[in-house]
Amino acid sequence: MRNSINVLFLAALFCCLSCGAVRQSKQLNQHKNVLARTVTASIHPEQKLDTLATSFVKMMDQGLRILNPKKGLAYVTQYSQENEKSIDALLKEITAWQKNMKTMEKITYGLRLIQKPYAKDFVELIGKFERKYQQVKFVSNLSKKVKAGLLDAGMKELNL
Numbered sequence: 001m002r003n004s005i006n007v008l009f010l011a012a013l014f015c016c017l018s019c020g021a022v023r024q025s026k027q028l029n030q031h032k033n034v035l036a037r038t039v040t041a042s043i044h045p046e047q048k049l050d051t052l053a054t055s056f057v058k059m060m061d062q063g064l065r066i067l068n069p070k071k072g073l074a075y076v077t078q079y080s081q082e083n084e085k086s087i088d089a090l091l092k093e094i095t096a097w098q099k100n101m102k103t104m105e106k107i108t109y110g111l112r113l114i115q116k117p118y119a120k121d122f123v124e125l126i127g128k129f130e131r132k133y134q135q136v137k138f139v140s141n142l143s144k145k146v147k148a149g150l151l152d153a154g155m156k157e158l159n160l
Contacts, residue, residue, distance in 0.1 A: 024075055027062055031055050031079060035086035045097035046109070050116065052090045055083075056146045057118045060129040069132075076133055091145055 038051045059079045066072035101109065113119060126147060 024062070024066075027058075028075070028078055028082060031059060032082045032086075035083050035090070039086050039089045045094050046112075048090050049094050050118070052087065052094070052146065053116070053118045053122060057121045057125060060125040061121070064125065064128055064132060073133065087146065 034051060035055055038048050041048070059076070063072050063076040063079070066075055098106070098109075
């Protein structure tokens with residue numbers, strides 16, 4: 001009887017562990033698909049920024065929820081590697097759009113930006129995320145790129 005309980009416990013444990021891996025794989029796939037579609041979409045750069053920021057906030061939250069540091073690092077690393085080209089392409093377009101803004105447009109954009117649904121979560125998570133994953137240079141560089149792309153135009157004009 002005791003052996004069968006142990007076997008059931010181990011089976012449940014392995015099932016939970018594999019379910020987490022499957023869930024993380026699905027999440028990474030969703031991020032990759034959304035970002036790749038956004039790069040080629042004929043939508044306004046602000047909408048592209050919204051999609052990028054939403055994906056990045058979700059990834060930070062998901063990465064911070066993974067308790068095992070090695071698994072969390074693997075998750076964040078995979079996100080970074082799979083999406084680097086898409087993120088760079090989006091940031092290039094967003095930066096070009098922001099550079100063409102006049103001062104009043106930048107202020108208006110900054111005011112809209114701080115009201116976005118992801119803004120509060122971004123601000124709350126970015127510090128925790130950077131502290132947890134600071135040892136990985138390219139992950140740190142990726143978060144700095146996204147933070148700069150998100151905050152460059154509007155926040156500078158608002159002095160935030």
